[in-house]
Amino acid sequence: MTMVGDTKNMDARRPVYLDYQATTPCDPRVVDAMLPYFTEKFGNPHSRNHAYGWEAEEAVEQARGEVAAIIGADAKEIVFTSGATESNNLALKGAARFHKDRKDHLITVVTEHKCVLDSCRHLEQEGFAVTYLPVKSNGLIDPEALAAAITERTVLVSVMAVNNEIGVIQPLAEIGRLCRRAGVFFHTDAAQAVGKMPLDVNAMNIDLMSISGHKIYGPKGIGALYVRRRPRVRLQALINGGGQERGMRSGTLPAPLIVGMGEACRIARIEMADEADRLRRLHDRLLTGVQQRLPDVYLNGDCEQRIPGNLNLSFAFVEGEGLMMGIKGIAVSSGSACTSASLEPSYVLRALGVDAEMAHTSLRIGLGRYTTEADIDYAVDHIVGAVSRLRELSPLWEMHLEGIDIKSIQWAEH
Amino acid sequence: MSYSEKVIDHYERPRNVGSFKTDDSDVGTGLVGAPACGDVMKLQIRVGAGGIIEDAKFKTFGCGSAIASSSLVTEWVKGKTLDEAANIKNTEIAQHLALPPVKIHCSVLAEDAIKAAISDYKKKHGA
Numbered sequence: 296m297t298m299v300g301d302t303k304n305m306d307a308r309r310p311v312y313l314d315y316q317a318t319t320p321c322d323p324r325v326v327d328a329m330l331p332y333f334t335e336k337f338g339n340p341h342s343r344n345h346a347y348g349w350e351a352e353e354a355v356e357q358a359r360g361e362v363a364a365i366i367g368a369d370a371k372e373i374v375f376t377s378g379a380t381e382s383n384n385l386a387l388k389g390a391a392r393f394h395k396d397r398k399d400h401l402i403t404v405v406t407e408h409k410c411v412l413d414s415c416r417h418l419e420q421e422g423f424a425v426t427y428l429p430v431k432s433n434g435l436i437d438p439e440a441l442a443a444a445i446t447e448r449t450v451l452v453s454v455m456a457v458n459n460e461i462g463v464i465q466p467l468a469e470i471g472r473l474c475r476r477a478g479v480f481f482h483t484d485a486a487q488a489v490g491k492m493p494l495d496v497n498a499m500n501i502d503l504m505s506i507s508g509h510k511i512y513g514p515k516g517i518g519a520l521y522v523r524r525r526p527r528v529r530l531q532a533l534i535n536g537g538g539q540e541r542g543m544r545s546g547t548l549p550a551p552l553i554v555g556m557g558e559a560c561r562i563a564r565i566e567m568a569d570e571a572d573r574l575r576r577l578h579d580r581l582l583t584g585v586q587q588r589l590p591d592v593y594l595n596g597d598c599e600q601r602i603p604g605n606l607n608l609s610f611a612f613v614e615g616e617g618l619m620m621g622i623k624g625i626a627v628s629s630g631s632a633c634t635s636a637s638l639e640p641s642y643v644l645r646a647l648g649v650d651a652e653m654a655h656t657s658l659r660i661g662l663g664r665y666t667t668e669a670d671i672d673y674a675v676d677h678i679v680g681a682v683s684r685l686r687e688l689s690p691l692w693e694m695h696l697e698g699i700d701i702k703s704i705q706w707a708e709h
Numbered sequence: 710m711s712y713s714e715k716v717i718d719h720y721e722r723p724r725n726v727g728s729f730k731t732d733d734s735d736v737g738t739g740l741v742g743a744p745a746c747g748d749v750m751k752l753q754i755r756v757g758a759g760g761i762i763e764d765a766k767f768k769t770f771g772c773g774s775a776i777a778s779s780s781l782v783t784e785w786v787k788g789k790t791l792d793e794a795a796n797i798k799n800t801e802i803a804q805h806l807a808l809p810p811v812k813i814h815c816s817v818l819a820e821d822a823i824k825a826a827i828s829d830y831k832k833k834h835g836a
Contacts, residue, residue: 614747616772620712620720640747652744688726688776690751690768691744706743 310626311670315604315661316459316487317628321555322512322664328558329514332551340548341539351550358557365564366485366504367495368521374540375548375556378518379486380410381533382505383453385520385544386482387414389530390451390503391423398450402426404436404465405646407455408484415453424448432648433597434463442473451480451503456488460643460659461596462605464492471500480528486510486518490563491571491602496521502528508552512664513559517552520544570664574603577662577671582606584675589682591695595644595657609649609657610678612692613685618658621681625674628659652691652701712773713807719777724784727766729753737830739822747771748815750779752822754786754794756830762786762794767822774812778802778819791827 312320321329332354340355342348356370363370376382391401403415405427415425426444428436436454445452452474454465467483474481481500486507488494496504504521508514522528522543536545563570586592591611610618615629640654649657660674686692694701712720728751729736735756742749748771757763765783769776781802786794802808802816 612770614771614775616747617720617770617776620717620773650745652747655744655747688723688768689770690740690749691770693728693751693768701744706745706749 310624311673312626313660313662313666313670313674314626314628315663315666316462316510316659317661318509318515319512319663320665321514322559322562324562325513325555325558329551329555332554336550338550340550341537354557355548355550355553358553358560361557361560361564362506362519363521365489365494365560366506366521367497368504369524371541372496372521372524374520374522374543375553376518376520376544377516378509379408379484379505379507380518382507382518382520383408383410383484384414385530385533386503386505387411387451387453388418388533389543390480390482390528391418392421392531393529394450395423398448400424400426400446400448401451401453402428402441402444402449402479403453404428404430404455406430406434406458406460406643407453408459408486411453411455411484430646433600434458434461434595434643434647435465435597435600436470438466438469438473441470442477445473445477445479449477449479451482453482453484455484455486456494456504457485457491457602458596458643459487460641461607461647462487462601463596464488464600464602466600467494467499467501474502475500487602487605490560490567491604493567496523508556508559511559511563514552514555517549517556519556571603574662574666577666577668578603578606580668581660581662581671581675582608584671585678588675588679592682593653595647595649604662606660606662607644607657608660609644609653610682611653611656612689612695613682614655615657617685618656618678618681621685622674622677624677627661629657715781715806716773716777716808719780719806720773723767723776723780725764725766725780726768728768729755729764729766734833735830737826737828737833739825739827739829741821741825742771742818744770748775748818750775750818750822752779752782752819752826754823754826754830756791760790762789762791771815771818772812774806774808774815775818777806778808778815779822781806782819782823786823791830794823795827797823 336350338347338351340351359373360370362373480502482503484505490511502523506519508517593609595607644654731738737754739752751768753766754762755764765786767779767783769779799816799820
C-alpha cells in the first residue's frame with residue numbers, strides 16, 4: 296500500500312498530504328478491522344434473533360467501549376451518529392429543545408465550526424437567545440467573559456476543544472468547572488481533539504462531546520456524541536424511528552463504520568503520547584525551517600496552547616490562493632477568501648483580530664500520522680520558493696521594502 | 710479551483726514583472742484594489758512618441774487569475790495608443806483567460822488598472 300507520506304513518489308504527481316485537519320486517511324489497521332463487516336459479518340446489529348445480528352452487535356458494542364475509553368466515559372454514554380456535524384446538531388438542538396420551557400439561552404464562541412454556528416442561528420429563529428463570545432488575539436476565550444455571560448436561563452455552553460483552522464486548545468477544565476458551578480451543560484466539539492490530546496469527560500466536567508471518525512484515521516460517515524448519564528443530560532432526538540441508541544438516534548447502526556471508528560480510537564489511545572511527541576518535532580522543524588529563510592511569517596493562534604499537528608501561517612504581502620497555486624507539490628488549505636465560496640476571508644482569523652489583508656495571506660498546514668521529516672523538508676523548500684517568487688511579484692512587498700506603511704494608503708476598493 | 714492553461718502559463722511565466730520609476734515623466738502608474746480584498750494591482754506604462762505605449766510593467770498581490778489578468782494586460786497595451794489601451798474591456802481579458810464567474814472581478818480590476826495608469830500619465834501631461 297502506498298502511504299500518503301511517500302516522498303519518493305512525488306514525481307508521480309501526487310502532492311504530499313499536509314491537510315490533516317480537513318481529513319485523514321484510514322489507518323490500514325482500521326480498514327482491516329472493517330472489511331469482514333461488509334461481506335461476511337454483514338448482519339444488522341439490531342437483528343435480535345440470529346447469529347448474523349449477534350456478531351454485528353458484539354462488534355458494535357466493543358467499538359463503543361473503545362470510543363468511551365479514549366475520553367474516559369462509560370460505553371452507555373456513547374451515541375453513534377453520521378459524524379461530528381450531526382453530533383453538534385443533536386447536542387445543541389437536542390438539549391435546547393428539551394429544556395425550552397425553563398431555559399432559552401445558549402452560549403458559544405465566534406470561532407466555532409460552521410455546524411455549531413449555523414445550528415445556533417437556527418435556534419435563534421426558534422426563539423432562543425445565543426451569546427457568541429469573542430476570542431482573544433491568541434484564539435482562546437476569556438473564562439471571566441464566559442462566567443459573566445451565563446444567566447439563569449442558560450441551558451448550555453458550547454466551546455470546541457481544538458480549533459480546526461488554528462489548532463488552539465481551549466481551557467476545557469476551567470470551562471467545565473464554571474459550567475458545573477452554574478448548573479449549565481458543557482458541550483464541546485472535540486472532533487480535532489480526540490486522539491490528539493488527553494481528554495477526560497469527568498475530570499473536565501464535560502456533559503456532551505462531539506467526536507468525528509475521519510479526523511482520527513477512521514472512516515468518513517461516522518461519528519459519536521458523548522451524552523453524560525450522571526447527572527443525566529436529556530436530549531430531544533433529531534431523527535425519529537426505531538428508537539435505537541436509547542431513543543436518541545434512530546437508524547440502523549453501520550457496523551463496518553463503527554468497527555472502524557472503534558479501532559481508530561483504540562489505536563489513537565495507545566499511540567497518542569508518542570505520536571504527539573513526533574508531531575511536535577515535525578511542527579517545530581517546519582516552523583523553524585520557514586522562519587529562518589523567510590522574514591514576515593506569522594503563526595496564527597496561541598503558540599503554547601495548541602495541538603502540534605497544526606500550523607496556520609500568514610505570509611505577509613503574498614496572497615493565499617496565489618501561493619497555493621505555487622505549491623502544487625503539497626496539499627494544504629488557505630484562510631484566503633478566494634478559496635472559500637464567498638470573497639470573505641476566514642472568519643476564524645478575523646476573530647483573532649488578524650487584518651483582512653493578513654487573513655488573505657494565510658496557509659493552514661496539517662501534519663499527521665504519515666508525515667515524514669522528508670515531507671517537512673520538501674514543504675519548507677517548496678513554500679520558501681513560492682513565497683519568495685510571489686514577493687518579487689508583489690507591489691505590497693515592494694512598498695514594504697521601500698519603508699512605506701501600507702496601512703497609511705487610501706485604497707480605492709471597487 | 711481549476712485554472713485554464715493560459716492562467717497557469719501567466720502565473721508560471723509572468724510577463725513584464727517589475728517597476729518603472731514612478732516619477733519619470735513618460736510613466737503612468739495605476740494602483741488599484743485593496744489588500745483587504747486580497748487583490749492589489751500596480752500597472753505601469755511607458756509612453757513614447759506619438760502617444761504609443763512602448764513598455765509596460767506590473768506587480769500584483771492576488772490569486773492566479775489576478776496575476777494572469779495583469780500580466781496579460783501588460784502584453785496587450787504594448788504598441789497601442791492611450792485611447793486604444795483604454796478600450797480594452799474586462800470581458801476580453803476574461804474570455805482570453807477563460808476565467809470562471811467567481812474570478813471575473815480580477816479582469817475588471819485589470820481594466821481599472823490600465824485606466825488608472827493612463828489617467829496618471831495624462832495628469833502628468835496637463836490633461
